[in-house]
Amino acid sequence: xxxxxxxxxxxxxxxxxxxxxxxxxxxxxxxxxxxxxxxxxxxxxxxxxxxxxxxxxxxxxxxxxxxxxxxxxxxxxxxxxxxxxxxxxxxxxxxxxxxxxxxxxxxxxxxxxxxxxxxxxxxxxxxxxxxxxxxxxxxxxxxxxxxxxxxxxxxxxxxx
Numbered sequence: 001x002x003x004x005x006x007x008x009x010x011x012x013x014x015x016x017x018x019x020x021x022x023x024x025x026x027x028x029x030x031x032x033x034x035x036x037x038x039x040x041x042x043x044x045x046x047x048x049x050x051x052x053x054x055x056x057x058x059x060x061x062x063x064x065x066x067x068x069x070x071x072x073x074x075x076x077x078x079x080x081x082x083x084x085x086x087x088x089x090x091x092x093x094x095x096x097x098x099x100x101x102x103x104x105x106x107x108x109x110x111x112x113x114x115x116x117x118x119x120x121x122x123x124x125x126x127x128x129x130x131x132x133x134x135x136x137x138x139x140x141x142x143x144x145x146x147x148x149x150x151x152x153x154x155x156x157x158x159x160x
C-alpha cells in the first residue's frame with residue numbers, strides 16, 4: 001500500500017486523535033485545547049526530544065498510524081464477518097453473504113423523469129424534449145463549436 005505524504009500526515013494526526021474521538025461525540029474545541037492537542041501530537045512524534053521531526057521519526061509515526069488504522073479495519077471486518085456468520089461455522093454461505101451485503105436500491109420515479117424532460121408540461125416527453133439535455137451537454141463539451149467533440153474536449157469535460 002503506497003501512502004502519499006499528505007495522507008501520511010493525516011494518518012499520523014488520525015492515529016493520535018482516533019482513540020479519544022472514537023469514544024465521544026464531536027464537541028466544540030477551543031483554540032487553546034486544539035493547540036495543546038497539536039503540541040501533544042508533535043511531542044509524541046518527536047521521540048528524540050530535539051524539538052524537530054526528522055525523517056526517521058515521521059516514518060516511525062506513519063508506521064504506527066498505519067498499524068493502528070489497519071488494526072481498526074481488521075477488527076471491524078472481523079466483527080462484520082462474525083455478525084454475518086449466523087450459524088457460527090466460521091464461513092459464510094451465499095445466503096449469509098447476501099444477507100450481509102446491502103442490496104442496491106433503484107429509485108424509479110417516472111413522474112420525476114417526465115417532470116424534468118417535459119419542457120412544455122403536456123405530460124408527455126417528445127423526441128425533441130428527450131434529446132434536448134443530451135444535445136445541450138454536447139454543445140457544452142464542444143468548446144470550439146466546430147460541431148465535433150474531440151478527444152481533448154472529452155478529457156476536459158471528464159475532468160470538470
